[in-house]
Amino acid sequence: MIFILGSYCITQDFxxxxxxxxxxxxxxxxxxxxMSLKSKNxxxxxxxxxxxxxxxxxxxxxxxxxxxxxxxxxxxxxxxxPCNEEILRIWAKVLDAExxxxxxxxxxxxxxxxxxxxxxxxxxxxxxxAFFRTLRNKKPTRKExxxxxxxxxxxxxxxx
Numbered sequence: 001m002i003f004i005l006g007s008y009c010i011t012q013d014f015x016x017x018x019x020x021x022x023x024x025x026x027x028x029x030x031x032x033x034x035m036s037l038k039s040k041n042x043x044x045x046x047x048x049x050x051x052x053x054x055x056x057x058x059x060x061x062x063x064x065x066x067x068x069x070x071x072x073x074x075x076x077x078x079x080x081x082p083c084n085e086e087i088l089r090i091w092a093k094v095l096d097a098e099x100x101x102x103x104x105x106x107x108x109x110x111x112x113x114x115x116x117x118x119x120x121x122x123x124x125x126x127x128x129x130a131f132f133r134t135l136r137n138k139k140p141t142r143k144e145x146x147x148x149x150x151x152x153x154x155x156x157x158x159x160x
Contacts, residue, residue, distance in 0.1 A: 040076075040077030041077075041110065042074075042077075042081055042106055042107055042110035043074050043075045043076055043077040043081075044075070044077075045106065046074060046075055046081070046091075046095075047075040049095040049096075049097060050075075050095060052095075053094075053095055053096055055094075055095075057071060057072060057075075060094060060095070063094045064087075064090055064091055064094050065090075066087070066091075080110070080111050081107040081110060081111070082107075083108070083111065083113070085104055085116070088103065088104045088107050089104065091103070092104065123151055124151075126147075127144070127147060127148055127151060129144075130144035130145070130147070130148060131148075
């Protein structure tokens with residue numbers, strides 16, 4: 001699970017200590033572990049796109065109107081990319097990403113979030129548990145397989 005603290009994402013793996021102050025306990029975060037490996041991978045992906053475009057960090061931040069310090073933290077996997085799809089769309093255009101929607105999806109997935117268009121489709125969401133079990137090499141039930149086949153047929157995909 002990821003918690004949002006200001007502009008930082010904090011994974012569930014953090015410790016809290018309490019300091020007594022005038023009879024009250026004040027929580028203090030003494031260990032923060034920002035980002036999962038996937039978020040770091042997005043940061044590396046972002047940096048690769050920037051370098052491929054031959055832009056310095058400051059140059060890309062001027063073009064995207066984004067804070068250089070936070071951009072650097074994203075590239076290093078210290079904070080999450082923004083959730084705002086408009087901001088991500090601007091970044092994708094400035095960096096000449098091949099597929100803008102794939103760029104946005106990758107940023108969302110790096111935060112453990114499903115892309116909005118996928119999450120808003122109730123039929124797809126209903127079948128996600130079977131999909132996840134398949135990814136984990138756990139066999140889906142026969143009914144789940146039949147439902148997936150029916151969904152694929154209804155959406156216009158044809159069998160060979």
